[in-house]
Amino acid sequence: MFTPAFFTTALLYLGYILIFPGFLFCFVIGLLLCGIDRKAVARMQKRVGPPILQPFYDFFKLCGKETIVPAAASRTTFMLAPLVGLAALVVIQLFIPVFNFRVFRNLPEVADMIVILYLLLIPAVSVMLGGAATGSPYAGIGLSREMVTVLAVELPLVMVLLSVAKAVGNELGTGLVFSLSGVVDYQAAHGSLIGHISMIPAALAMLLIIPGETGNHPFDAAEAETEICEGLLAEYSGAPLGIYKLSHAVKMLTLTSLFVALFLGGIGTGVEHLVAAVGLTGAVAGAVSLILQVLILVLLCIVLTLVTISFVHAVTARLKIEQLFKYYWTVVTGLALISLVLAWYGF
Amino acid sequence: MDFPFVKEALSSLFKKSSCDMYPIKPSEAAPNYRGRIVFHPDKCINCMMCERVCSGSAITHTSEQTPEGELITRTFYLGSCTFCATCMDFCGHGAIEFTRDYHMIATKEEDLMVSGTFLKKPPVKKPKPAAPAAPKAEAKPVTPAAAAGTVIKPRDDGKPVQVPSKCVYCTICAKKCPAGALEVDRAAKTWTLNEDECVACGTCAEACPKKAILMPGDEPVTVEAAAPAAPKAETKPAAPAAAAGTVIKPRDDGKPVQVPSKCVYCTICAKKCPAGALEVDRAAKTWTLNEDECVACGTCAEACPKKAILMPGDEPVTEGAAAPAAPKAETKPAAPKAEEKPVEPPKPRDDGRPVQDPSKCVYCTICAKKCPVGALEVDRAAKTWKLDEDLCIGCGNCALVCPKQAILY
Amino acid sequence: MFKKLIEESTGKSPWLFHINAGSCNGCDIELVSVLTPRYDAERLGFKLSGTPRHADIVVVTGPVTQQSLARVLRTIEQVPEPRCIVTMGSCPQSGNVFRGSYAIAGPLSKYVHVDVDVAGCTPKPEAVIDGLVKATEILREKRRAMK
Numbered sequence: 017m018f019t020p021a022f023f024t025t026a027l028l029y030l031g032y033i034l035i036f037p038g039f040l041f042c043f044v045i046g047l048l049l050c051g052i053d054r055k056a057v058a059r060m061q062k063r064v065g066p067p068i069l070q071p072f073y074d075f076f077k078l079c080g081k082e083t084i085v086p087a088a089a090s091r092t093t094f095m096l097a098p099l100v101g102l103a104a105l106v107v108i109q110l111f112i113p114v115f116n117f118r119v120f121r122n123l124p125e126v127a128d129m130i131v132i133l134y135l136l137l138i139p140a141v142s143v144m145l146g147g148a149a150t151g152s153p154y155a156g157i158g159l160s161r162e163m164v165t166v167l168a169v170e171l172p173l174v175m176v177l178l179s180v181a182k183a184v185g186n187e188l189g190t191g192l193v194f195s196l197s198g199v200v201d202y203q204a205a206h207g208s209l210i211g212h213i214s215m216i217p218a219a220l221a222m223l224l225i226i227p228g229e230t231g232n233h234p235f236d237a238a239e240a241e242t243e244i245c246e247g248l249l250a251e252y253s254g255a256p257l258g259i260y261k262l263s264h265a266v267k268m269l270t271l272t273s274l275f276v277a278l279f280l281g282g283i284g285t286g287v288e289h290l291v292a293a294v295g296l297t298g299a300v301a302g303a304v305s306l307i308l309q310v311l312i313l314v315l316l317c318i319v320l321t322l323v324t325i326s327f328v329h330a331v332t333a334r335l336k337i338e339q340l341f342k343y344y345w346t347v348v349t350g351l352a353l354i355s356l357v358l359a360w361y362g363f
Numbered sequence: 364m365d366f367p368f369v370k371e372a373l374s375s376l377f378k379k380s381s382c383d384m385y386p387i388k389p390s391e392a393a394p395n396y397r398g399r400i401v402f403h404p405d406k407c408i409n410c411m412m413c414e415r416v417c418s419g420s421a422i423t424h425t426s427e428q429t430p431e432g433e434l435i436t437r438t439f440y441l442g443s444c445t446f447c448a449t450c451m452d453f454c455g456h457g458a459i460e461f462t463r464d465y466h467m468i469a470t471k472e473e474d475l476m477v478s479g480t481f482l483k484k485p486p487v488k489k490p491k492p493a494a495p496a497a498p499k500a501e502a503k504p505v506t507p508a509a510a511a512g513t514v515i516k517p518r519d520d521g522k523p524v525q526v527p528s529k530c531v532y533c534t535i536c537a538k539k540c541p542a543g544a545l546e547v548d549r550a551a552k553t554w555t556l557n558e559d560e561c562v563a564c565g566t567c568a569e570a571c572p573k574k575a576i577l578m579p580g581d582e583p584v585t586v587e588a589a590a591p592a593a594p595k596a597e598t599k600p601a602a603p604a605a606a607a608g609t610v611i612k613p614r615d616d617g618k619p620v621q622v623p624s625k626c627v628y629c630t631i632c633a634k635k636c637p638a639g640a641l642e643v644d645r646a647a648k649t650w651t652l653n654e655d656e657c658v659a660c661g662t663c664a665e666a667c668p669k670k671a672i673l674m675p676g677d678e679p680v681t682e683g684a685a686a687p688a689a690p691k692a693e694t695k696p697a698a699p700k701a702e703e704k705p706v707e708p709p710k711p712r713d714d715g716r717p718v719q720d721p722s723k724c725v726y727c728t729i730c731a732k733k734c735p736v737g738a739l740e741v742d743r744a745a746k747t748w749k750l751d752e753d754l755c756i757g758c759g760n761c762a763l764v765c766p767k768q769a770i771l772y
Numbered sequence: 773m774f775k776k777l778i779e780e781s782t783g784k785s786p787w788l789f790h791i792n793a794g795s796c797n798g799c800d801i802e803l804v805s806v807l808t809p810r811y812d813a814e815r816l817g818f819k820l821s822g823t824p825r826h827a828d829i830v831v832v833t834g835p836v837t838q839q840s841l842a843r844v845l846r847t848i849e850q851v852p853e854p855r856c857i858v859t860m861g862s863c864p865q866s867g868n869v870f871r872g873s874y875a876i877a878g879p880l881s882k883y884v885h886v887d888v889d890v891a892g893c894t895p896k897p898e899a900v901i902d903g904l905v906k907a908t909e910i911l912r913e914k915r916r917a918m919k
Contacts, residue, residue, distance in 0.1 A: 060372040063812040064382045076781035082852035245822035253825040253852040330372040382812045385898050418869045441891040442865035465899045467891035468906050475891050
């Protein structure tokens with residue numbers, strides 16, 4: 017069993033987890049997106065804003081701070097909850113294909129949308145667990161609001177995923193396609209899904225879901241720092257708080273790259289053709305096209321962050337929790353529903 | 364749902380930011396901004412008004428007695444200052460200044476202390492080149508050439524009156540005057556009172572070694588008819604080489620006269636003279652009086668072991684017939700002041716406002732000048748003291764500044 | 773190297789927590805104006821945090837009234853190390869015009885070590901930025917001294 021091939025594979029997967037689509041990639045790009053978001057919001061408010069690297073500074077500073085565990089808190093839960101949340105996000109990132117590149121190439125059925133849907137819940141649950149463990153009344157309010165937010169966002173997200181699955185399934189004649197690799201493969205062959213009329217409302221709904229899922233500005237009732245002191249995070253300090261902040265940043269990357277995989281998956285094909293046209297072959301071509309695809313992914317993520325998170329942040333005021341719930345279950349769910357109906361009838 | 368800021372946000376994205384890049388680009392405070400205090404100790408006269416008006420008790424002082432005078436250190440604690448500038452407004456001498464420096468960052472309390480040290484000396488007489496403000500006052504001073512037989516009465520406004528026949532123009536009164544209201548010229552033998560400055564405190568009368576200044580309550584003085592005509596007419600200094608047989612009379616300006624026949628030129632008088640006005644040369648046998656320096660105190664005469672110095676009141680010395688000179692100025696009891704009627708002492712009011720004690724008040728108007736709200740009206744000529752009840756804020760400054768303690772508070 | 777990185781970051785990401793200990797609101801408004809687009813302290817990494825657990829710099833305004841004293845001290849204790857305490861305005865430094873009042877427990881330096889005083893009544897926003905930058909330097913020094 018312990019053949020050299022096994023070790024090579026193990027090392028490869030370790031690299032996947034720790035470096036490329038995994039931890040390091042998430043860390044750098046996530047915090048970068050967060051910094052760009054803060055800078056863009058500042059510019060839209062006619063401010064100079066913090067340096068792009070500010071989230072890095074914040075994270076490292078928090079690593080150097082004292083960690084205070086509240087007397088009423090359960091220490092294990094308090095310290096482990098942020099790590100669980102971050103781990104779940106890194107796993108999602110492993111499941112999301114970067115155009116042609118997939119970690120679980122041999123197991124397409126593993127990385128399907130249902131799993132991602134469940135995994136996306138884990139960071140929220142981890143925040144709730146950790147917050148509830150502190151026993152702070154602010155966390156109590158934050159907990160109830162976070163649950164409502166998750167409920168509000170989950171329904172339209174399910175409908176968006178369902179309509180994508182149905183649209184791809186219709187085209188391929190195989191019912192519903194829940195495999196994310198399948199969706200990206202279809203787009204690589206037939207062009208991005210955003211080009212379909214039936215998918216435009218779903219894409220819009222997804223754009224509106226991104227800030228809700230990450231807990232960004234108009235939908236941040238759960239961690240409103242001006243009224244309930246960041247709610248669930250009120251009692252956190254030091255490194256665990258830093259990991260929560262990091263999770264928040266990685267979530268931006270996860271959701272924007274999920275959007276790219278769902279609706280813009282066809283763009284990567286052009287890169288491969290380009291690399292082939294230049295005359296590169298073999299491993300070199302693979303490496304070059306991978307780097308280019310990653311760059312394109314990052315660029316798209318930045319653009320999506322600017323549009324869905326920064327811009328929305330700059331022009332809106334925070335919604336009350338019941339307004340948030342109503343908004344997601346009417347407007348956003350409505351958009352997703354239109355898309356689903358259109359996809360069902362094959363438009 | 365409408366989003367009124369969409370346009371604004373998008374256009375701001377491409378506009379220059381409206382930030383003041385403060386730590387990178389220095390920024391200056393607005394004109395008249397009141398920042399760090401600068402204290403000019405050389406201008407301070409230690410009137411304590413600033414300490415009294417400071418609402419944050421930010422101003423304190425320490426004092427230390429030194430041979431040269433009182434060494435006063437005044438400290439402004441910026442950490443307790445409200446920067447209201449009331450101290451600056453009340454400082455009549457411009458010793459407190461507010462600058463536009465707002466960088467008042469401190470890691471230690473001492474960084475926020477502004478202090479200055481100065482030596483308190485008696486106020487120096489201010490040269491008032493032209494004081495036509497009170498011409499009546501300038502004209503009135505009893506000139507040295509008072510006609511014989513006139514009676515010099517104390518003034519009833521509490522201000523001092525000179526008795527020219529006694530005055531030796533030693534300038535001590537001018538030096539002691541806290542308000543710098545007296546100007547005495549020894550050479551020209553003038554004694555001028557600046558009526559506006561005078562606070563009627565009586566310090567000059569107390570300081571006068573010759574009792575030549577009358578204050579209210581003093582006996583009037585009659586200038587004797589037989590008195591030597593004009594004290595101004597300076598007798599020439601008695602030359603040491605006085606011929607035998609001459610009569611040596613004491614001078615009537617209070618200064619000493621040498622009796623050469625008795626003098627042994629021991630120089631004791633010169634050593635004892637507080638003003639250093641005597642110069643005695645034992646070898647050359649000269650005794651010279653510096654008329655300008657002499658303060659007519661009589662110390663030399665007292666110190667002389669040979670009684671060789673005559674002071675006013677002494678018998679003239681002669682080799683020939685005695686020629687007793689009449690004492691030139693004689694005090695004669697006169698009728699006491701009629702206005703000395705019993706006034707029942709006023710009681711302080713219980714609403715915090717001041718009450719005048721007419722028996723003490725000299726109507727000097729200082730209280731009216733220092734009143735922060737202008738609630739007092741004092742007429743020196745008419746002898747009235749009026750308080751505007753509506754304006755008065757009960758601060759007590761008038762009572763504090765009154766040199767006569769004539770205000771009850 | 774990692775320690776150096778943390779130390780550098782500590783100097784670049786100071787989060788503020790503001791305690792009003794009986795202030796007249798003058799200083800509070802000026803502190804908020806430091807974060808507005810005109811002065812934008814976020815340029816320097818400053819951020820107003822809602823809870824003392826997240827804070828690095830505690831800004832105290834007001835003369836520390838009898839009622840607020842216990843709360844102020846409890847709040848300051850909740851700030852994780854390294855922390856820095858800044859008094860803003862004359863009131864927490866001396867009591868200012870309230871000095872000697874029966875309701876005043878201050879000055880703050882009687883109870884805790886105060887790192888930076890920003891004098892003024894109220895200080896200009898520029899002076900507040902000065903003080904916060906100074907506090908950041910102290911914060912970095914404290915981080916260096918840790919462990």
